[in-house]
Amino acid sequence: MKVKRKAMNVVIYVFVALVSLSAIVPLLYVLLTSLKTSSQIYDVNQIVPTSLTLENYINVLYKAKFLTYFRNSVIVAVCTTVVCMILSICAGYGMTRYRVRGSQKLKMGILYTRMFPSVLLALPYYVIMRNLDLGDSLLGLILIYCSFTLPFTIWNMQTFFRQLPWELEEAACIDGASRTTALFRVILPMARPGIIATGLFSFMTCWDEYMYANLFISSTSKKTISLGIQSFIGEYSTDWGSLMAATVIAMVPIIIFFVVAQKNLVGGLSAGAVKG
Amino acid sequence: MKPSDYSLKRNWRGYLLVVPACIAIFLVSIYPMLYGISLAFQNYTLTKANSDDFRTFAGLKNFIEIFKQSEYIQACQNTLFWTLTNVIVQVVLAVLIALALNRKIKGRGFFRTTALIPWAVPSVIAALTFRFLYDANVGIINAVLKKLGILADGISWLGNLETARWAVVIESIWKGTPFVMIFVLAALQSVPHEMYESARVDGAGGVKTFFKITLPMIKETLGIATILTTIGTINNFNAVWLMTQGGPLGSTEIMFTYAYRRAFSAHNFGQAAAISVIMFIIIALCTFVYTKLIGEEED
Structure with a gap:
């Protein structure tokens, strides 16, 4: 019973975390992109940019x-x-x-x-x-x-x-x-x-x-x-x-x-x- | 407090306060709507404003003509798909999220707030955000897939016939689910805690408790949220228009965008009004159910 309950808790935390992530990540990526140069935006290796700019x-x-x-x-x-x-x-x-x-x-x-x-x-x-x-x-x-x-x-x-x-x-x-x-x-x-x-x-x-x-x-x-x-x-x-x-x-x-x-x-x- | 009679002598101030709003509603809403409905029964094509039959009574001609258009039939089918997938997924997902967030978990306030964020994001911005995420060249989905070596070239999720309708539905679910969740969570919080206690004493499991106790308690609220979501989805112009404009090949065209196109690309206001009237009837039926549901809540 106790094990089952713990497993249930883990499932709930994972679920809730996934929901929160999917709510925020698109917007965070928008924010991140707004701080990139145009060449960084097209570069697959710059998904997480190495430098930021306020140019945009x-x-x-x-x-x-x-x-x-x-x-x-x-x-x-x-x-x-x-x-x-x-x-x-x-x-x-x-x-x-x-x-x-x-x-x-x-x-x-x-x-x-x-x-x-x-x-x-x-x-x-x-x-x-x-x-x-x-x-x-x-x-x-x-x-x-x-x-x-x-x-x-x-x-x-x-x-x-x-x-x-x-x-x-x-x-x-x-x-x-x-x-x-x-x-x-x-x-x-x-x-x-x-x-x-x-x-x-x-x-x-x-x-x-x-x-x-x-x-x-x-x-x-x-x-x-x-x-x-x-x-x-x-x-x-x-x-x-x-x-x-x-x-x-x-x-x-x-x-x-x-x-x-x-x-x-x-x-x-x-x-x-x-x-x- | 309230005087018990309706006499004008005692209540003239009340009438004076209500009348301006009524006049305003009539001017900005009711009169244009009647005008709009009348257009559905007229020959009203802006580009043919000089022809003899412009603004003449057309009977049901506009209605008959739209049903002959295969694009309209496709738009109807798409509207059905669009509404059903949106409503079913949003309601089920919202109930699951609300159940999880109603439990005593650590960081509940944080999770509740973040889960609400998509609801607060303006729909124009949500649509453009997803258009960006789906983009073949710069979108994060393709970037990640390319980086992992799953894809060699980016896929245009919104430009592809097989993926476009699902891509649009996903955006709409992302944006719409928190709204339903707010309702369900509020309803769950009003379920007395003792009811769960006694169910647990009786040895009922989680699933059984949900169907025997929780669901009956939140069923009215769930009904209200479902109807409001249905109306909102049928009326959701921004998501479709700003992501695909109904394309590719009409695969994401819904009745709303088709009516819009008939009016402002083909300039056929009569047919556009006919489609709008059909939408209005569907929505009015939903609204009627909604008034019954909130009426019950009141008692």
């Missing part, structure tokens, strides 16, 4: 328009997130705090809009953007990004607000606080983890969006980061070193979020998805 990063940051792409992505992701969060905090609070006819139906309807295949929206948007003359603009992109961000944030905020202990608001009101004071002093602080998690998710989805950006953005000065990365892939040759350096830089905000708010993100994700 310098190339990406100073020669390519990467900072512009980075800035555009930040603008689009932040604007979309702020607009959607304001709308959905209001809606979430309104739906939980008051009796609004049809809110449950509304919520289920929103769920369906969350699941649309985006190609179904890409077609009409192609026509709409041309008519509104918003084709090659960040504003147009922000509008489109709201189409998948907003249903998600409304759903999540409503779920978070419903899980809050509303008795505390009542107690605050009995103690003489106005409803507005109670909202800002009691309810919003309690909802903060949910608000942060939802906001970060929304930022991350916008940061990662590729299809719409690829369809609507054509000028270099308006490209977002997911498009900008592609510029290192040529038709005949690819600048792998720069591509990998760009990849690493594009991951910086995501890594920061993950390190700072991992528990929050993970908890927020499962809470928002399993409760109706």
Whole structure:
């Protein structure tokens, strides 16, 4: 029995170690490649390089328009997130705090809009953007990004607000606080983890969006980061070193979020998805 | 707390708060979607914008025409393969990983965090990373195989007819499994410890305990995670497009990428919309099951 248990433990450790390795190794290799010269990248004997260089990063940051792409992505992701969060905090609070006819139906309807295949929206948007003359603009992109961000944030905020202990608001009101004071002093602080998690998710989805950006953005000065990365892939040759350096830089905000708010993100994700 | 009646007089503030979000959802989501669905029933080919039948009612013509295209049939079969392999492997793997990470092992926090990393990596970056790893000249897979003397020349894993679809599936599994794992792990942590204790007292082995106790306890969560993964996989444009664009010879083309191609290469919006509507129906059915599952959780 004891031997069997030990054997089982070994199997589990090996399995878990393999899972962790396969999760990290691809990314470590990207990092490693971003620090190689182009001849090292093609050299089988330099899988683990004998010397490192920052040449690719310098190339990406100073020669390519990467900072512009980075800035555009930040603008689009932040604007979309702020607009959607304001709308959905209001809606979430309104739906939980008051009796609004049809809110449950509304919520289920929103769920369906969350699941649309985006190609179904890409077609009409192609026509709409041309008519509104918003084709090659960040504003147009922000509008489109709201189409998948907003249903998600409304759903999540409503779920978070419903899980809050509303008795505390009542107690605050009995103690003489106005409803507005109670909202800002009691309810919003309690909802903060949910608000942060939802906001970060929304930022991350916008940061990662590729299809719409690829369809609507054509000028270099308006490209977002997911498009900008592609510029290192040529038709005949690819600048792998720069591509990998760009990849690493594009991951910086995501890594920061993950390190700072991992528990929050993970908890927020499962809470928002399993409760109706 | 909540007033018990729905009267407008007592709840006008609530309506005032909800209405802006509703208008916004209608403008950015519902109206374009209805517009998109209407395109499926129109003759809408952008390159023929001057012809007489442009924007006229087409009935079911677009639907009939796509089913005559062998590329579309292939894309449907590929979507089935793509979704099934992804969902089955991801769910099974996620359960195994979650079971292992739910045990009291040394370095559990570290292993849990690292196992989650692929989930946090943006999908564009994940696709490009794997494109790099698979590359015939610079990819690590070929480099290692060449170094070990197994291969003389590098194989283009994404350009090869036999390997491309599996290569894309592997990337998608790498990226998607942690998401399912998060759900399963959360569900496992809510199983009361005493249930395992009593099973052990009864002499039940590990496998038996899993099927008799663990599985029934996590079955709703597993259902939810499966549905969400199914929807996510059908909608996963980035992985396919950024690695193979549906090639070689359409071997990795899924319905999504085919619809995209019909729209933005062939400029036939009517047919693209017809394919999208079919996808939407499939996804709506999945969503319906999902609402039933989360409804049950609530009680």
